[in-house]
Amino acid sequence: MKYLRSFVLFWWNFIVGDDWRMAAGVAVGLTLTAALQVWWLLPPIVAVVLFGSLWRAARTAAT
Amino acid sequence: MTTATLLTALGAFLASAVEMVEALTIVLGVGVVRGWRSTLIGVGAATVVLTGLIAVFGAALGSIPIGDLRFVVGALLLVFGLQWLRKAILRSSGYKALHDEEEAFREERAAAAAAGDERRAGVDWYSFTVSFKGVLLEGLEVVFIVISFGAGQGRYGPAIAGAAVAVLLVLVAGILVRGPLERVPENTIKFVVGLMLTSFGCFWAAEGAGVDWPGDELSLLGIIAFFGLVSYAFVRALRQRRTGEPVPA
Numbered sequence: 001m002k003y004l005r006s007f008v009l010f011w012w013n014f015i016v017g018d019d020w021r022m023a024a025g026v027a028v029g030l031t032l033t034a035a036l037q038v039w040w041l042l043p044p045i046v047a048v049v050l051f052g053s054l055w056r057a058a059r060t061a062a063t
Numbered sequence: 064m065t066t067a068t069l070l071t072a073l074g075a076f077l078a079s080a081v082e083m084v085e086a087l088t089i090v091l092g093v094g095v096v097r098g099w100r101s102t103l104i105g106v107g108a109a110t111v112v113l114t115g116l117i118a119v120f121g122a123a124l125g126s127i128p129i130g131d132l133r134f135v136v137g138a139l140l141l142v143f144g145l146q147w148l149r150k151a152i153l154r155s156s157g158y159k160a161l162h163d164e165e166e167a168f169r170e171e172r173a174a175a176a177a178a179g180d181e182r183r184a185g186v187d188w189y190s191f192t193v194s195f196k197g198v199l200l201e202g203l204e205v206v207f208i209v210i211s212f213g214a215g216q217g218r219y220g221p222a223i224a225g226a227a228v229a230v231l232l233v234l235v236a237g238i239l240v241r242g243p244l245e246r247v248p249e250n251t252i253k254f255v256v257g258l259m260l261t262s263f264g265c266f267w268a269a270e271g272a273g274v275d276w277p278g279d280e281l282s283l284l285g286i287i288a289f290f291g292l293v294s295y296a297f298v299r300a301l302r303q304r305r306t307g308e309p310v311p312a
Contacts, residue, residue: 010200014143014204014207015139015142015143016142017142017146018146018149019149022142022145022146022149023142026138026141026142026145026268027138030134030138030268030269030272033268033269033274034272037274038274039269039274039275039276039277039282042265042268042269042274043265043286043289043290046141046145046261046265046290047289047290047293049145050145050148050149050152050293050297051297053145053149054149054152054153054297054301057149057158057159058153058156058158058301058304058305061159
């Protein structure tokens with residue numbers, strides 16, 4: 001059980017990292033891209049997701 | 064040689080070099096203090112396990128349809144790259160301390176010196192497990208990078224070549240300096256790697272989702288430029304937020 005937990009935790013940290021909302025934002029961006037079939041949608045969504053995560057980190061560091 | 068091939072090799076090279084520097088720091092820290100025999104046995108054992116994993120998963124990848132594979136690895140690469148980019152931007156803007164390999168080396172050395180002397184089958188268990196875990200985890204990241212870059216492009220040659228050159232260069236540097244590689248501007252490399260992982264991930268994931276990019280692989284350059292500019296703007300905005308003063312151009 002301990003090893004399973006460590007295994008899952010390792011992959012979670014490895015892939016999702018410090019902010020799960022970034023991974024969730026990417027999932028939303030990809031779903032919309034697949035549904036609408038437009039190439040220009042994903043880069044701005046990713047930029048917004050990144051900015052949101054950075055801003056939250058900056059706000060947490062400041063408090 | 065196409066632009067995408069060159070960028071794939073370069074991306075795999077840079078990302079792998081960062082991971083190998085981290086593994087090298089751990090190995091050197093333990094080896095210098097506790098001796099090299101058990102440390103190198105740990106490195107060797109980790110290398111054997113990694114080779115086995117590559118043999119198993121590498122063969123399995125060939126049977127997955129390329130479109131699905133592109134979507135999955137593109138999404139993973141995108142999330143993975145965003146983590147790197149996020150950390151690099153926070154470091155560049157002063158919200159996060161710069162990762163200091165020399166400090167990491169000192170900490171590793173102090174921990175190694177403080178650990179007890181437990182021996183099993185003539186092997187110093189501390190040296191073995193620490194170097195084994197360090198090389199295995201960082202090596203797994205290199206494998207993941209190679210698989211992602213290779214699968215996205217549909218061929219593994221350029222990614223394997225980039226990673227192999229990185230591993231060799233870091234190894235030679237480690238033998239030559241026998242100390243932490245603190246002169247490597249780690250955050251700059253991480254910034255570039257984050258940028259490339261994010262851009263490649265964005266390109267492949269969208270392509271895997273059925274989207275056609277204008278200019279095909281050439282649009283990769285446009286995506287890299289877009290995220291480069293966006294990241295630069297974010298660094299400036301965060302610096303300004305931290306200091307409360309406008310940042311000079």
